[in-house]
Amino acid sequence: MTAGVAGLSVVDLREVALGLGDDCLVLSHRLAEWTTHAPELEEEMALANLALDLLGQARSLLTLAGEADGRDEDQLAYWRDDRDFRNLLLLEQPNGDFAVTMTRQVLFSTFQELLYRGMAAGTEPRLAAIAAKGVMEARYHVEHARLWVQRLGRGTEESHRRMGQALDLLWPYTQELFKPTESWSRAADQGAVPPLSSIEEPWRHSIESLMVDSGLEIPGFPAWQSGGRLGRHSEHLGHLLAEMQHLHRSHPNASW
Amino acid sequence: MPAGEELARRLAAEVPDPELPFLTLGDLGILRRVEVNLEGGVRVVLTPTYSGCPALHHMADEVRRTLLAAGFPAVQVDTELSPAWSTDRLGPHAREKLEAMDIAPPPPVDKAPVALTLKCPHCGSLRTGELSHFGATACKSLWRCQACGEPFEHFKALR
Known part of the structure; x- marks a missing residue:
């Protein structure tokens, strides 16, 4: 196996970048689905901004992931089927109501900020550069999502009920956030990415204190869903990709 | 050269x-x-x-x-x-030019990255509040002045 920078193999770098890039791409698409449907104009712009940040991060990460085998960002985004995607299952879940969207956002952005912060200090310069840029953006995403979770959790009886439902619905998917692939573990051994176990505790602390502030309870049942990082997805991803990839596949190399 | x-x-x-x-x-x-x-x-x-x-x-x-x-x-x-x-990389005249266009500039390099309050670029009041972290472009947020009632944009700090 060819050694990359910092002793990280090309295959492991590709897998790590692909997983993180797919996270950004899939969540970006989900957030963009809110455009023209958001509860208010300001929020519509906010969600579109979040989607744009994530799309930019996805482009950098997929470009890096494709370098090893000569595929560009578009080939990776548009010409892979669901089994070849490596995103977390949490991110492909449908938007549901606004409570589900914001709960998903806070669970993920909190994770992403911690992960990027570790990666920005890591030994792989290209991953570090993408993370150093992304962490500034993730910080805004966390702040935005936390404010909404508090507002909805402590809002009306109805908003509180829906937040509780959203948390129950998405909690099972949180286990996968901290389950490293073999590539991730090797990359962490090389110091390129943080070990996922090192960000689990700060993540848990941040989410738990938010839920206390918001009058919400973390579900008592364990998180158990996983498989996205290995290409085993829920049925939702196929539908998402059908919409995202349709135009490009029907009209290859179309531009406007 | x-x-x-x-x-x-x-x-x-x-x-x-x-x-x-x-x-x-x-x-x-x-x-x-x-x-x-x-x-x-x-x-x-x-x-x-x-x-x-x-x-x-x-x-x-x-x-x-x-x-x-x-x-x-x-x-x-x-x-x-x-x-x-980051917004610390803005050139020496960028803040003045933003202010001249009624866009509240990010705080100077030596100040806290997130402004607690901004001066309204229309009437100068400090009674302003953020409407949304995210504005019409990625680099701006949306604010409103409680004194004159006008909305305004803020070139938000990024660090």
Whole structure:
């Protein structure tokens, strides 16, 4: 196996970048689905901004992931089927109501900020550069999502009920956030990415204190869903990709 | 320094931002380096403000067009993420120009990154509040003045 920078193999770098890039791409698409449907104009712009940040991060990460085998960002985004995607299952879940969207956002952005912060200090310069840029953006995403979770959790009886439902619905998917692939573990051994176990505790602390502030309870049942990082997805991803990839596949190399 | 490098740098630095056309790439700190080789070919390095800034392609095209029009035989524009751009990279006149256009500038480098309150660019009142972290472009947030009732934009701090 060819050694990359910092002793990280090309295959492991590709897998790590692909997983993180797919996270950004899939969540970006989900957030963009809110455009023209958001509860208010300001929020519509906010969600579109979040989607744009994530799309930019996805482009950098997929470009890096494709370098090893000569595929560009578009080939990776548009010409892979669901089994070849490596995103977390949490991110492909449908938007549901606004409570589900914001709960998903806070669970993920909190994770992403911690992960990027570790990666920005890591030994792989290209991953570090993408993370150093992304962490500034993730910080805004966390702040935005936390404010909404508090507002909805402590809002009306109805908003509180829906937040509780959203948390129950998405909690099972949180286990996968901290389950490293073999590539991730090797990359962490090389110091390129943080070990996922090192960000689990700060993540848990941040989410738990938010839920206390918001009058919400973390579900008592364990998180158990996983498989996205290995290409085993829920049925939702196929539908998402059908919409995202349709135009490009029907009209290859179309531009406007 | 090869001939023309100073000219190339000045021309590239003067290219306007497509979304905030009163600011140049030089003002914004988006222009990182300009190198001219012995054949006169130019290499320009830009850095994005945000990962997904949709204006970056347009800026690269404008830089290319401007330098080719000035007679440079070949122009290559690359982007570079590291070190990451932040609002601390704004040039000396950027804050004044933002204020002149009624956009509240980010706090100066030596101040806290998140402003607790902003001065309304219309009436000068400090009784203002944020409506949304996210405005019409990635680099701005949306505020409203409680004194004069007018909304205004803020070029938000990014660090």
